[in-house]
Amino acid sequence: MTQTATAVLGGGFQLGIAILTLGLILSIVQREPLAQSIPSLGEVGRAVADGNAAGVIDVAILWMIAVPVMAALAIAVAFFRVREWLFMTFTLLVLAVLGVSIGIAIA
Structure with a gap:
């Protein structure tokens, strides 16, 4: 079980660092300033599609x-x-709290 969580966290964060590095390199190459505000999800999609x-x-x-x-x-x-x-239920409750928190943050 810990191997699964470790693989998801390790691989996920490594991929995240790679994506972040790509974005920073693009910013330097394109001489583009970093965002000053938080965009909507639709704006993020359009920005990625535009390079x-x-x-x-x-x-x-x-x-x-x-x-x-x-x-x-x-x-x-x-x-x-x-x-x-029991542990599965507690884990799902944590996910529910995360979901509610994300929903409140988006609204």
Whole structure:
């Protein structure tokens, strides 16, 4: 179980660092300033599609936020597989709190 969480967290953060590095390199090459405000998800998508460095950096930040959520999901699945219902329930409650927090932040 810890191997799964370690793999998700380790691989996820390594990918996030790679995306962030790509965004910073694009920013330097394109001589583009970094964003001064928080864009909407739609604006992030458009910025990435346009090759905008700030959009790539925003994707990296969103990815870094998503990695712990994916790790918690992997842990919940692992608890389900070994029939640890109590721990699975607590993990799902943590995910629910995260979901509510994200929903409040977006609203």
